Amino acid sequence: MNITITEDDRMLADAMQRFCREVIAPAAADIDEGSHSAVRHRAALSDIGIMGMNLPEHCGGTGVSAVALYLAVEQLAAACGSTASMVTAHFLATDSILHGGTEAQRRRWLPGAASGELLGAFALTEPNAGSNPAAMRTLAEKTGSGYRLRGVKHFISNAAEADFLVVYAKTDKSAGHRGISAFIVDRHAAGVAVSAPERTMGLRGGHVFEVALDCEVPADRLLGGEEGRGFRTAMQVLDNGRVEIAASCTGIAGAALEAALHWARTREVNDHPIAEFQGLQWMLADMATELEAARMFGLRAATRREQGERFSQESAMAKLYASEAAGRIADRALQIHGGYGYTREMPLERYVRDLRIMRIYEGSSEVQRNIIARTLLNH
Numbered sequence: 145m146n147i148t149i150t151e152d153d154r155m156l157a158d159a160m161q162r163f164c165r166e167v168i169a170p171a172a173a174d175i176d177e178g179s180h181s182a183v184r185h186r187a188a189l190s191d192i193g194i195m196g197m198n199l200p201e202h203c204g205g206t207g208v209s210a211v212a213l214y215l216a217v218e219q220l221a222a223a224c225g226s227t228a229s230m231v232t233a234h235f236l237a238t239d240s241i242l243h244g245g246t247e248a249q250r251r252r253w254l255p256g257a258a259s260g261e262l263l264g265a266f267a268l269t270e271p272n273a274g275s276n277p278a279a280m281r282t283l284a285e286k287t288g289s290g291y292r293l294r295g296v297k298h299f300i301s302n303a304a305e306a307d308f309l310v311v312y313a314k315t316d317k318s319a320g321h322r323g324i325s326a327f328i329v330d331r332h333a334a335g336v337a338v339s340a341p342e343r344t345m346g347l348r349g350g351h352v353f354e355v356a357l358d359c360e361v362p363a364d365r366l367l368g369g370e371e372g373r374g375f376r377t378a379m380q381v382l383d384n385g386r387v388e389i390a391a392s393c394t395g396i397a398g399a400a401l402e403a404a405l406h407w408a409r410t411r412e413v414n415d416h417p418i419a420e421f422q423g424l425q426w427m428l429a430d431m432a433t434e435l436e437a438a439r440m441f442g443l444r445a446a447t448r449r450e451q452g453e454r455f456s457q458e459s460a461m462a463k464l465y466a467s468e469a470a471g472r473i474a475d476r477a478l479q480i481h482g483g484y485g486y487t488r489e490m491p492l493e494r495y496v497r498d499l500r501i502m503r504i505y506e507g508s509s510e511v512q513r514n515i516i517a518r519t520l521l522n523h
């Protein structure tokens with residue numbers, strides 16, 4: 145498969161890099177140190193179209209290619225992992241409506257979400273249903289005018305600040321994954337209670353919450369206007385989301401490599417820059433090689449996404465490889481910095497912490513391996 149990065153894709157990535165370096169990166173340490181929400185960047189991100197970068201123009205989005213989207217998310221994550229997480233969680237919500245919604249729902253919700261006026265959250269995971277969403281317990285029972293949703297969702301990014309949540313719930317308890325439907329729920333509807341943010345190891349500005357639901361939703365909030373289509377929509381959305389996680393990984397790992405290269409050139413031992421030591425050169429070589437391989441996987445999955453064919457395998461491989469490789473790259477970058485890398489004066493320890501969740505959320509590495517193995521064995 146050819147991976148093509150067009151001139152337009154490159155120009156967008158360059159513009160994104162300038163914006164992120166000027167606007168996003170300077171606040172990253174403060175966001176992390178104070179666990180302040182990355183939603184503070186919403187207005188600035190909206191102004192340049194980032195909040196709708198995953199959406200086509202007819203839905204109010206920028207309509208950029210999937211490769212450009214990959215490169216943009218990469219730049220965002222290189223500047224601030226928390227901000228990338230907030231934005232990509234919003235994409236999960238809007239992708240749900242794009243892929244699973246009716247035309248009327250797309251028209252109603254997507255232009256506002258693309259402009260950043262509305263912030264979305266994706267409510268799939270539950271305390272007892274993470275890797276296996278088909279085991280969810282949240283129920284949606286038909287009422288005279290719509291549905292009553294009852295249940296608890298967990299680890300939901302953006303929930304407190306969101307304007308709407310796409311909530312996945314069972315409309316038929318006995319039908320397994322085919323009994324799952326999705327609903328667009330107003331964050332401030334009566335009966336939607338959001339916890340305080342979880343205290344997390346990394347991505348401390350990408351807040352995640354528990355959401356307790358006992359609320360009524362009108363019938364026109366059933367995504368796609370048909371019951372039982374939620375699981376398929378969630379899986380399609382996660383195929384996209386996993387490529388964006390891969391982009392976040394290569395963004396942060398790229399920042400870690402850049403820091404390590406700078407340190408190796410400028411840090412001296414016995415009047416020699418440490419870059420002169422072969423042991424360190426080999427570490428840098430391995431880091432750069434793994435980063436490039438991870439990018440190739442990510443861009444391959446993005447290319448496949450652009451082609452409009454199912455790309456679960458490519459997406460799972462991209463996330464698996466990038467999240468595992470990025471963890472190794474950031475760890476080596478910290479090692480190269482020695483004791484300084486372990487201090488909070490430098491971003492290395494933040495990179496390591498921010499990257500750790502990438503092997504877990506939107507499907508753990510083990511789930512990605514299951515997806516890959518299953519595809520291999522079915523063919």
Ligand SMILES: CC(C)(COP(=O)(O)OP(=O)(O)OC[C@H]1O[C@@H](n2cnc3c(N)ncnc32)[C@H](O)[C@@H]1OP(=O)(O)O)[C@@H](O)C(=O)NCCC(=O)NCCSC(=O)CCS(=O)O
Binds near residue numbers: 276383504
């Ligand atoms: C590991 C799993 C993929 C396993 O899924 P299942 O074994 O339960 O389901 P399948 O039998 O594979 O499929 C059932 C059904 O769905 C269709 N399907 C499956 N995948 C896709 C897809 N990618 N695109 C389109 N359709 C798909 C499949 O064809 C079947 O259709 P029929 O019923 O036969 O017609 C899955 O359980 C999984 O991915 N688990 C991980 C869940 C996960 O990633 N959770 C994280 C949630 S979000 C998060 O972490 C953070 C959110 S945030 O930051 O707020």
